[in-house]
Amino acid sequence: MKSFVIILIFVIVHINLCLSASGKTCNMTVDEADKCAKKLMFMGDRDNILPADDQQMQTYCDYMKDGIRCIRHYARSCLPPFPQQVFGMFAYDAKNVLRSQCKQPKDRADFVKHVACFLPKPAMESLHLCSDRYIVRLDVIKEFDSDWRIPGICCGFHIFQDCMRNNLQSLCEPKTGGETVDYFMNHINSMTDDVMDFTCGQYDSLEKCEKHMKSDDWSKLKVELSDEQVVAERAKQKYFSPVPSLVSIIANYEM
Template structure:
């Protein structure tokens, strides 16, 4: 639940280029699975742990999928995105170590992850993710190069607000108070540094009205509310590969 938001940090790296390497196409396919596994909410392959013993398997799989992302970073990204990914990966590893190695971290995660076992209730949270992916795909196909940075940062801020609202609505009846705050704390420890570094002055959703053309913002906001209703068919499963696709398009001069 917490990692799906963490991955959106890389949306801001719109000046990056993906190295043209045949192996990176295969690595990107693997990346889609790794991102899906790490976000937890929309993954049918990795069960949510029920107790401290099951946390061992959960943590092993989380670190394996984090290593997958680090491998893609090393093989397929140029220096600037590599720096940003490295910053994010380092902070996420610290968060996973707290979740997995500290008794209080395991207990806290198990308490709030109880919400994730109710898959039939997670639709609104999954929709936040899909709307965000829809925004990235629309930016890839429809936004001019000079507007991509602010558009991507605005998409992140809207997605963040969506997740916070829907997690509170869905999880509060199941896990009680504190789940939204727990996720915000995790975000603070994993993505704030990278977002501040990449998005600069585009720090809140309100700034989007100031720095983004109204026609772009109106459509972007519409997609962020409901991608399907806005006429966007989402193709990616993971936000991280939607970002990679955006960067590939940018590198080819097509965005």
């Protein structure tokens, strides 16, 4: 059933991209796309919105919707076929996740309840660092041989997921309970599972990465920089979000 859903999403995205490709020219810069993607980086943006009530929740929802619309436009009008498919699929799933978060009063209240774990804002620093580490790893992946870059992206993301789960457990279990850990991991996975299934093949877990990745590349991915080193590396980077790096890695890839 899951594979049927992935195929269906792929077909919908592919049709939309084919329709949008006719007569459209790119009118966005990479810098503008990076700013759009920043809006979607709830984990990674230290200026993010942490809604404490329903009014602030509406502000959060509007902010996220704008980011999704913007990334979808960038994918449709500016990217070559494979990145269009990947980012189009991500935007489709992100829109569905946001719709479920923002539409019903109970879902909105649930989000506000679980976000309380992240208050005050500096409490989220360990989660932001998980995102920073993934973006720094993308620079390492750029240096891999071309055949190993997609596996590198997938395995790097599994390391990111593991980092998020471990730090959510440390942060949230004492404050709002294990339910919050599952809530936000489901939030992350629901936005990315279809893209990961579509692109990653056998590299679908840390265990599979350990087994199948090129050993030298896997060793490089597993290097854990100190927090200070991560912050210093991020300060050197031109872009805030992972989107420019991801596009540059997969731009010439064909399924």
